[in-house]
Amino acid sequence: MSGYQVYNYHLYNKLEAVIEKMQTTSLESSTKRVESSTKRVVDCRLHYQILDRANLPSDFKLPEMEKFDGSGNPIVHLKVFIRTMALHQIREEAMIVLFPKYLSKSALNWFYHPDVETFTDFESIVKCFVDQFYFNIVADKLSMCSLECTKQNEDEKLIDFFDRWRKQVSLVVNRPDQSKLMKIFRGNMIYEWIFKDKTFSSFSDLISRVIRFENGCHSDNNLAL
Template identity: 30%
Template sequence: MIASTIKTQYEGSSHDSVLYSKPYSKKIDTLNMPKGYQLPKFMQFDGKGNLKQHVTHFIETCNNAGMEEDYLVKKFVRSLKGNAFDWYTNLKPEFINSWDQLEKEFLNCFYSTRRTISMLELTSTKQWKDEPIIDYINRWRSLSLDCKDQLSETSAIDMCVQGMHWGLHYILQGIKPRTFEVLATRSHHIELSIANHGKKEPITDFKKDKVFAPNIDKIGKKPAKEAFTVNTTPIKTSSTPIKIDVIKDSTQIKPSF
């Protein structure tokens, strides 16, 4: 009895295979494929991954081949493998009456391991201490694609910049990239320039695309000139008064008679 049970479990019984019938109704079974139909190549789903993505790809592939609505039921099995194929073959005979029903049954049976990201989690995502800027942008971008709230590319870029290290954040606020491609390129160049600046090498002003050498302290300083306004007082001598004027350069004295 034990041997028979194990054999049935792993090999299946001939009785079950004889009783197998298609899981969709006779109405669907009698549907003929459109004229000129050619069997497309389907992506296969094994029970893991993104369910909606698989269904969307399957529908688009069928529509391009001239199939719509209930015609999809007859070909859906060709897009399944592994656990997903086992689920399909275990459906009750003539249980499926429409594509909408099959799609719902499929989505209810399997679940996506893809996690939904909230806006709060997205705004709290920051660049790690030693994380290269390209890695941070790719990580942030992947999270944003799973966000339940739709973001425009401009808003997403601004939010991504907010999570960068202060130096990059400060410079990129003035540049304002409009695409993630430009953001990644500019950020990478700025990151390299900041690193080179620490080694006293020229850095680039990415806003004006000019190169500046590091500042060198000047050795000498010009003496400051002071302007004085002094009331002149006549100095009397034996016969003629002498008036002394103080000009801008206090080291020169000009007597006037």
């Protein structure tokens, strides 16, 4: 392994560690960092100095990667970006220059906003980026709370409720296993008291049997009241 490869290896490991630390930072301390940040004016000369040091070849091809539009998880985007750069052995100065190439919409507007600092190292990008989009991480946690609070309406067919509920499930990143999800779903049905002592092998089993009950098919012995 060459000296340059060793440097990159340590750089990527350092950045991964910074990201992990940022991920465990509480919302309160993150908010304080944002509030205490002073406004900085972009120094275009510094930007071009970094661009010059990046030393990208004229035939350089941008590695393929999904762009971050400001609505996703910033931690996930940073991890994918760093590992993509590591795969192509791209140096830190080039990473600073290339990072906005993988931003779009509100995220790109944030990066080039005149109140945002000119970044001189990638670690500062990591910290500011996570600070800016920290609430997206909180939204992942709120999705689970929303799921637990999504209940079937009195006049709502079970199949319609299930369709609405599973859309909420898709927003949960660290979702529980199927048995826990079934328990949450059953607790949110209007027929929960009828089926509290019943056993279901899967969601499809649960849905089909409850729909039969809902349609008045009480001949199913498993649904006897």
